[in-house]
Amino acid sequence: MxxxxxxxxxxxxxxxxxxxxxxxxxxxxxxxxxxxxxxxxxxxxxxxxxxxxxxxxxxxxxxxxxxxxxxxxxxxxxxxxxxxxxxxxxxxxxxxxxxxxxxxxxxxxxxxxxxxxxxxxxxxxxxxxxxxxxxxxxxxxxxxxxxxxxxxxxxxxxxxxxxxxxxxxxxxxxxxxxxxxxxxxxxxxxxxxxxxxxxxxxxxxxxxxxxxxxxxxxxxxxxxxxxxxxxxxxxxxxxxxxxxxxxxxAPEAALQSRVQLLRSLQPHVEALRARGVMLKHFSRHVLGLFLSQPGGRHFRHILSTEAHRPEAGWELIERALAAVELQQARAA
Missing domain, CATH: 3.20.20.70 (Aldolase class I)
Incomplete structure (x- = not known):
């Protein structure tokens, strides 16, 4: 091989x-x-x-x-x-x-x-x-x-x-x-x-x-x-x-944060939406990204209840991430 x-x-x-x-x-x-x-x-x-x-x-x-x-x-x-x-x-x-x-x-x-x-x-x-x-x-x-x-x-x-x-x-x-x-x-x-x-x-x-x-x-x-x-x-x-x-x-490389990793996919998600692909087809796969993390429940709730809407786009993911960041700040 x-x-x-x-x-x-x-x-x-x-x-x-x-x-x-x-x-x-x-x-x-x-x-x-x-x-x-x-x-x-x-x-x-x-x-x-x-x-x-x-x-x-x-x-x-x-x-x-x-x-x-x-x-x-x-x-x-x-x-x-x-x-x-x-x-x-x-x-x-x-x-x-x-x-x-x-x-x-x-x-x-x-x-x-x-x-x-x-x-x-x-x-x-x-x-x-x-x-x-x-x-x-x-x-x-x-x-x-x-x-x-x-x-x-x-x-x-x-x-x-x-x-x-x-x-x-x-x-x-x-x-x-x-x-x-x-x-x-x-x-x-x-x-x-x-x-x-x-x-x-x-x-x-x-x-x-x-x-x-x-x-x-x-x-x-x-x-x-x-x-x-x-x-x-x-x-x-x-x-x-x-x-x-x-x-x-790559053990010498630092881990990226969950937020960084998801935001790196913004161009991909926006390209999907431009082609008429509904956000729910992508967002359903990211629901576990903040498993056991502060704000994870809010993140899942926002995406799982709103991503099916025809107008939903990257701004919904940003709103879900904002909920995570708020909860993380409170937990700090």
């Missing part, structure tokens, strides 16, 4: 449906200049037949950026991968971890852990038509599978097909009986198994995902793994991303 790919692979933000859209990713890029960002999962058929600007469009500042695809048909995935690479994505990632009923009905996501040879065929078809890396995001197993047997067997099958980069969510997925939300929380985390995989397969590039929510936890994981993928913690407490990025890539 290129050196720049390996560097950004150290810290990444998980693909999250309904969350990591293009507006979220621009915000995350301002917080974390070096981290690797991922799109929401897009089904291969949607890429081929759907509105590509809506599904695939992104701002150039989002790089390094990966497109995550869903599907199980090698030919369709190859077409979608080629389209994604042509659009400028620097990585194509195949989802083999989503446990939702809708995904299972379409025979993709975590249920493909039961079909490693088919996933290998999908990988080979995708990698054959693009020059950017094709990577896999998976679980450690599903349902009654033995975790060690399923994970090692799955990864070895893909490695034999040429795959060199994996992101492993360190939980099983239960395809029946648990909701997608429960599948992110109920199955126990098994970090030691993923660490053992990296130790046994040092030639592979492996990142770990699942329940990692602090700088200390990230540093601990990087003692064992090539990379760490942060999920919901990055969304609910986005300033964590800035702290992580500084600590891992």
């Amino acid at each position: 290129p050196a720049d790919f390996a560097a950004s692979f150290r810290l990444s933000v998980a693909p999250m449906m309904d969350w990591t859209d293009r507006h979220c990713r621009v915000f995350h890029r301002a917080l974390a200049p070096h981290a690797r960002l991922y799109t929401e999962m897009v089904h291969a058929q949607a890429v081929i037949h759907g509105d590509r600007e809506r599904l695939l469009g992104f701002d150039g500042v989002e790089h390094p950026l990966a497109l995550q695809l869903g599907g199980s048909d090698p030919d369709l995935l190859a077409q979608a991968a080629r389209i994604g690479a042509d659009w400028g994505y620097g990585e194509i990632n195949l989802n083999v971890g989503c446990p939702s009923d809708r995904v299972q009905a379409g025979r993709f996501g975590a249920c493909l852990m039961l079909e490693p040879q088919r996933v290998a065929e999908c990988f080979a078809a995708m990698q054959a038509v693009v020059t950017v890396p094709v990577t896999i995001k998976c679980r450690i197993g599903v349902d009654q599978q033995d975790e060690a047997t399923s994970l090692f067997g799955f990864v070895d099958t893909l490695a034999a097909a040429g795959c060199r980069s994996f992101i492993v969510h360190a939980r099983k997925a239960w395809l029946q009986g648990l909701s997608p939300k429960e599948n992110r929380e109920v199955p126990p985390l098994n970090y030691p198994l993923v660490h053992a995989l990296k130790q046994a397969r040092p030639e592979l590039q492996l990142a770990i995902n699942g329940g990692i929510a602090t700088l200390d936890a990230v540093r601990e994981q990087l003692l064992h793994m090539d990379g760490v993928m942060i999920g919901r913690a990055a969304y609910h407490d986005p300033y964590l991303l800035h702290q992580l990025d500084r600590a891992l890539y």
